[in-house]
Amino acid sequence: MKTKRILFILAAAVFLISGIISVYLLFLRPKPEKVRITSDGETLYVLEPAREEDRLITVEYEGRENVIEIKDGRVHMLKADCPDHICIETGWLDNGLPIICLPNRLVIEYEDGRTDAAAG
Amino acid sequence: MKSKKMNAKKLARLGLLTALALIIYIVELRLPDIAPIPGMKLGLANIVTVCALFTFSPKETALILYARIILGSIFASNPSAILYSISGGTLCLVGMALLRKHFSKKSIWLCSVYGAALHNIGQTAAAVFIMRTTAVLAYLPILIFFACISGALTGLTAQFIILRTNKKY
Ligand SMILES: [Zn+2]
Numbered sequence: 001m002k003t004k005r006i007l008f009i010l011a012a013a014v015f016l017i018s019g020i021i022s023v024y025l026l027f028l029r030p031k032p033e034k035v036r037i038t039s040d041g042e043t044l045y046v047l048e049p050a051r052e053e054d055r056l057i058t059v060e061y062e063g064r065e066n067v068i069e070i071k072d073g074r075v076h077m078l079k080a081d082c083p084d085h086i087c088i089e090t091g092w093l094d095n096g097l098p099i100i101c102l103p104n105r106l107v108i109e110y111e112d113g114r115t116d117a118a119a120g
Numbered sequence: 121m122k123s124k125k126m127n128a129k130k131l132a133r134l135g136l137l138t139a140l141a142l143i144i145y146i147v148e149l150r151l152p153d154i155a156p157i158p159g160m161k162l163g164l165a166n167i168v169t170v171c172a173l174f175t176f177s178p179k180e181t182a183l184i185l186y187a188r189i190i191l192g193s194i195f196a197s198n199p200s201a202i203l204y205s206i207s208g209g210t211l212c213l214v215g216m217a218l219l220r221k222h223f224s225k226k227s228i229w230l231c232s233v234y235g236a237a238l239h240n241i242g243q244t245a246a247a248v249f250i251m252r253t254t255a256v257l258a259y260l261p262i263l264i265f266f267a268c269i270s271g272a273l274t275g276l277t278a279q280f281i282i283l284r285t286n287k288k289y
Binding site: 015019082084 | 153156157197198200201204219222223224227230233234237247250251252253255256258259260261262264265268
């Protein structure tokens with residue numbers, strides 16, 4: 001009986017804390033200036049979209065292509081050869097959530113030092 | 121003689137539940153994504169997993185789960201996603217099997233909340249391992265948040281089914 005109560009409180013706490021962190025990541029986190037593009041665990045580009053010319057970057061993984069577009073200082077996935085197209089639907093990179101193409105192992109994320117240490 | 125008959129009956133029930141889980145899984149594949157987030161699904165097939173766990177043994181539930189994952193990957197647009205499914209499904213099942221004894225039939229939904237959260241943790245862990253980047257971890261809080269909601273809903277459904285069908289099915 002007592003364990004059940006603890007498990008209920010724990011679940012409620014997990015629910016609240018994950019909600020608060022989600023709101024922070026989605027709306028409150030300050031945007032770093034640099035963006036990192038990683039393919040299959042290897043960093044391909046670290047760039048500052050605000051200082052970049054509008055252009056397209058094509059990344060290939062096992063014969064499948066992803067086309068990343070930089071436009072007006074913002075970044076998004078324009079085209080992708082992946083089955084789910086979740087990366088395209090994610091839209092522009094403008095909050096704490098990276099653009100991820102799981103099938104093609106491509107990640108577009110803000111560079112904030114944390115990833116630097118973890119990439120090792 | 122009698123036990124053999126029981127086994128055949130049980131096998132038929134397990135097979136039936138596997139087919140049911142597979143149908144639910146395929147229907148969910150055809151539904152539009154609820155959010156452009158990798159791994160974010162309602163997890164309706166979890167209803168069957170929870171029902172099975174509170175009716176049969178963890179081993180038999182594992183049989184249903186893995187049969188559904190392997191058969192389901194044939195119908196998925198992205199067969200390589202099976203690695204994420206196995207990782208998430210295993211953590212979900214192990215977690216719920218360990219916690220099962222703490223939950224009465226009226227708090228099955230809470231057990232399902234844990235299962236759903238663990239499912240997403242397992243999937244994310246596989247993604248970190250496969251993608252070789254921790255970037256995917258950024259999605260974990262939002263995945264866990266919605267897993268709590270979807271886990272409670274699928275768990276309530278399973279609870280309703282179990283309370284209504286007092287017999288083993
Ligand atoms: Zn993609």
